[in-house]
Amino acid sequence: MNTCAWIVFLDESGVSLLPQIRRTYAPRGRTPLLRHRLNWKRASMAAALGYHATDPERGPRLCFHLKPGSYNTTALIEVLNELKAFYREEPVVLVWDGLSAHRSRAMRAWAAEQDWLTLERLPAHAPELNPVELLWSSLKNRELANLAGSHLADVAYATEQGIHRINANPRLPWSFLTHTGLTIRPPTSQN
Template sequence: MNTRARIVFLDESDVSLLPQVRRTYAPRGRTPLLRHRLNRKRASMAAALGYHAADPERGPRLCFHLKPGSYDTAALIEVLEQLKTFYRGERVVLIWDGLSAHWSRDIRAWVAEQDWLTLERLPAYAPELNPVELLWSSLKKRELANLAGNHLADVADATEQGIHRINQNPQLPWSFLAHTGLTLHPPTPRN
């Protein structure tokens, strides 16, 4: 593994106009009501959370992508193109799960042409090793909790606010990584 690369975890999730119902507080005797239209419109979001392997002091970087509908191979290649621009020439070791679209023939062919990118696969059934899962949890428990938007734009705005909140607090991405039990250690200098 290249020690001068960014270690980047990528994952996708979906959001919809159906609210993420969470416990809340209200005055005694006034049960809160969550009113929404029964609308199943969905959007998909992808986040790439990168840590520098050789220099953790450089800080984590978060790249985010939101689109209506779901991700397919072409849309994932678009996300990877955005990632390439985002990391501007840095080497990236991308770690993601075993979703079939991640390992499709087209993705592998596209990656084979990229000199900046190396793919690694998370173990099967191990989402707890991906810090981006904790990012999704943070968004869904805070900005998206009990959100009854009328349009996908309402959900997109709330999601963008959550990404901004996470980007403003550099300790959050580190806490996501720490919660997985994974660590980054700079290489020991040779004498």
């Protein structure tokens, strides 16, 4: 593993036009109502949250992708090509879960040709080790909470606003990492 690489956690999540119902406040006696069309249109989002392994002053960096439908191997390879450009072809150690598209033959063949990329898997059934899970929680509990959009564009707009909010506060991505119990510290010199 390259010691001057970005350590990047990647995860996917889905959103739909069905509202993420959350507790809210309202004047006494006026229970809020969410009115929406029962619509199953879905979009998928992928986020890559990176921390520099040897220079914490360079990070964190958040790369985000949103698309209608769901991710498959081909779509994830497109996301990884965007990630390559986002990190300017610097070495990346990508940490992700065991989704079948992450383990597919086509993904393994593509990754084997990438000299900038090292793939690592999270342990099975351990989403609490992925800081991107906390990013999803932040979006779904704030920007997407009780959102009764008419079109996927409404959900996309709210999601992008949440990504801007998270990017505007560099302490927030660090808090996601801290909450996992994982740490990234520069190596100490051995003099």
